[in-house]
Amino acid sequence: MNTQKSIKQMICTATLTGVLAVGTLGVTSGISSVQTASAATTSKVTASDSQMALKTLNSFYKPALKGQFPGNASAFTVGKTTRNEVVKAFGKPDQAMKDSDGFDVYHAEMGNPGYAFNYKLTKIREMRYMGTSVERQTNIGGITMKMLLKNWYTPTSTTTIKNGKLKQTKVTYVRGAYQLEFIFNSSTELDHINLREKGV
Numbered sequence: 001m002n003t004q005k006s007i008k009q010m011i012c013t014a015t016l017t018g019v020l021a022v023g024t025l026g027v028t029s030g031i032s033s034v035q036t037a038s039a040a041t042t043s044k045v046t047a048s049d050s051q052m053a054l055k056t057l058n059s060f061y062k063p064a065l066k067g068q069f070p071g072n073a074s075a076f077t078v079g080k081t082t083r084n085e086v087v088k089a090f091g092k093p094d095q096a097m098k099d100s101d102g103f104d105v106y107h108a109e110m111g112n113p114g115y116a117f118n119y120k121l122t123k124i125r126e127m128r129y130m131g132t133s134v135e136r137q138t139n140i141g142g143i144t145m146k147m148l149l150k151n152w153y154t155p156t157s158t159t160t161i162k163n164g165k166l167k168q169t170k171v172t173y174v175r176g177a178y179q180l181e182f183i184f185n186s187s188t189e190l191d192h193i194n195l196r197e198k199g200v
Contacts, residue, residue, distance in 0.1 A: 048138075049137040049138050049142045050142055050147075052138035052139075052142065053137065053138060053139065053140070053141070053142025053143050053147070054142075054143075054147060054151065056138070056139050056140060056142075056143065057140075057143050057147065057148065057151065057152075058151065059071070060129075060180060060193060061152070061175075064173075064175035064176075064178055064180045064195060065175045065176040065178070066176075067079060067080070067177065067178045067195065067197070068195075069115075069127055069129055069193075069195060071113065072112060072113065072115070073115055073127065073129070075089065076089075076117075076124060076127065077124070078124050078125070078126070078127060078178060078195055078196060078197055079123055079124065079125070079197050080123060080124070081123065081124050082119075082122050082123055082124075083104070083117070083119050083122050083123075083124075084122070086104070086117055086124070087104075090106055090115070093105055093106055093117075094106055094107045095107075097118065097119070100120070101118070102118070103116035103117060103118050103126075103128065104116065104117045104118075104119075107133075108130060108131065108132050108133040108134075109133070110134075111132060111134055111135075112132070113129060113130065113131050113132050113139065114129075114130035114131065114132075114133070115127065115128060115129060115130065116128035116130065116192075125196065125197075125200065126194055126195065126196040126200075127194070127195045127196075128192050128193065128194050128195075129192060129193040129195075130191075130192045131190075131192070140190045140192070140193065141189075141190070143182075143190045144187060144188045144190070145169070145171065145182075145184055145187040145188070145190075146187065148171060148182055148190075149171075152173060155171045155172055155173050156172050156173055156174045156179070157170075157171075157172045158170070158171050158172070159172075161183075166185065168183050168184060168185055168191065169183075169184045169187075170182070170183055170184075171184065174198055176198075177197060177198055178195060178196065178197055178198055179195075179196060179197075179198045179199075180193065180194070180195055181193065181194035181195075181196070
């Protein structure tokens with residue numbers, strides 16, 4: 001009886017040890033291969049993201065001279081386009097302005113960027129480009145302060161602004177009769193881009 005018990009115990013222990021060993025190997029190798037794949041993907045995507053982000057950044061340079069943004073809002077001009085024209089093109093805003101200092105907000109969705117518009121006497125006073133929420137790193141999420149200064153050189157001005165408890169850095173470039181403002185939450189996090197008439 002004792003011999004049978006000890007044999008059963010040995011078989012159980014060997015089986016259990018084998019299962020644990022296989023399980024541990026399986027899990028460990030699974031994690032490391034995922035991590036390796038993830039690391040490889042991240043390094044590739046980072047370079048690609050950076051190139052696409054730079055392309056996004058540079059797409060704002062020329063249109064700003066005309067008081068315009070590139071892309072979906074390229075038909076709108078600061079100081080000229082009316083609220084009715086924006087609503088006709090974009091539909092009713094997701095969040096309507098509540099007072100003269102407020103904005104009509106159109107949220108980003110399905111790869112389309114988000115925008116916000118402030119109006120003075122029914123015409124656009126300020127446009128905001130808030131970027132995409134999906135794959136944001138290929139859009140304004142990949143634009144750093146270092147990238148901006150390296151490619152656009154010395155800004156017209158750099159100021160610190162307060163947005164509630166958040167301190168932001170506003171980097172401004174004058175483009176003809178307009179000014180383009182890059183609002184950073186940190187040196188590596190661009191929150192949004194503003195376009196307005198110079199001195200307004």
